[in-house]
Amino acid sequence: MTTLNLSWLEDFLALAASGHFSRAADERHMTQPAFSRRIRALETWLGAELFDRSNQPATLTDTGQWFNGIATDMLAKAAKIPGEARAFNEANANTLRIASTHALSFTFMPYWLRGLESQMAIGQVQLISDVLQRCETMLLESQVQFLLTHTHAEAINALDTQGYPSIVVGEDLLVPVSAPKKDGTPLHALNKRATKNPAKLLSYSAESGIGRIVAQTQAANASPWPTETVFTAHLASVLRTMALDGRGMAWLPQSLIHEDLARGVLVEAAPDMAGIKMAIKLYRDKTALSKAGEDFWSANLR
Incomplete structure (x- = not known):
């Protein structure tokens, strides 16, 4: 029996978005014949056709429309696996992994950490400084434990909509x-x-x-x-x-x-x-943190 290749799901979503085999093949950096074989392999694995090829651009069949949500969800879950594995592996580690937007990483963060050190012993901190969009992705995929960012009531972000715990720290x-x-x-x-x-x-x-x-x-x-x-x-x-x-x-x-x-x-x-x-908020991962992570979170709640 054919084994599912996760990259086929990315092929499927690329074709579903455009309906054009040549355009989707270019996006996936392969020739059109090779791309078409991969779509056929996915359909063989499922035992159903996903695209109606009788017209151009190709459109999703009823099964294809159903599978569109399944493929998106499977890839999202797969993206989180490495981060969750690291979190599990570091359950007893002392390293704090914090993502911060650039401005806060060299203005607010040094003074904030210094204040927390009067309440607890802060061990090793791994700071990743980036734009908010990438910082959000890192927390959503459990690549970091915490995210520090500016917020405003009229600028809801992806973490707010998905119910990630947060504290106003400044x-x-x-x-x-x-x-x-x-x-x-x-x-x-x-x-x-x-x-x-x-x-x-x-x-x-x-x-x-x-x-x-x-x-x-x-x-x-x-x-x-x-x-x-x-x-x-x-x-x-x-x-x-x-x-x-x-x-x-x-x-x-x-x-x-x-x-x-x-x-x-x-x-x-x-x-x-x-x-x-603006409020300065600290967001945390929804999953269980290491003891050092939970202690750090608790210190910010005081």
């Missing part, structure tokens, strides 16, 4: 800032009346957690600020550098720029606006 403020003119006023000021001359915006990419917060809070604003995006990046630190160079205004966390504001090398682009309040 606060931050998102401030629109610009390099100053000689008179100290912002070089790139936000002005709701300046619709014909919008402020130059240094923007975040879609993978950025802060970018999500800015986008969703502005989308909820009945009268959003008129801006024109001139530069996009993943990291707040990159946008800070561009703002310091006078390239535009950026929404930056106060924890990152408090010294710049104190020195006057950055000024608020909308001085009359209060900014966007």
Whole structure:
């Protein structure tokens, strides 16, 4: 009997998405004949046809539509196996595996850990710093035990929707800032009346957690600020550098720029606006943690 190859499921989903064998074969980096044989092998294993090939693009049969959800679920479960295996293997280990968004990893995290060390002995910490989208994936697949990130009530993330436990461990403020003119006023000021001359915006990419917060809070604003995006990046630190160079205004966390504001090398682009309040949240894996992990979580609950 034919044995299931998990990569066939990825082939199936690629073809289900486009309906074109040649396009799906290119996406899977193989020739069309080889790709077609793999789809046939999957259908043989199942004992049913998954695609109606009588028309182009090919469409899913009733069985194919049913199997679409099955294949997605099987691949998601398979992706979690290595992380869960590591978690099981390290059940008695002392290493804490923490994913953190870039801005918090070098602003908030050092002071936060120092405060926790007064309550408990923190052993080895393995920190992975990345954009929120990748950090979320790491926690969803149990590659890390914890995730530290900025959050906002209007920017729900994948962990919230799936019920991952979380604790608020700090606060931050998102401030629109610009390099100053000689008179100290912002070089790139936000002005709701300046619709014909919008402020130059240094923007975040879609993978950025802060970018999500800015986008969703502005989308909820009945009268959003008129801006024109001139530069996009993943990291707040990159946008800070561009703002310091006078390239535009950026929404930056106060924890990152408090010294710049104190020195006057950055000024608020909308001085009359209060900014966007953010919570700093610690999320944890749903599965059982090591003793060190549970102790670390408990210390944050106090």
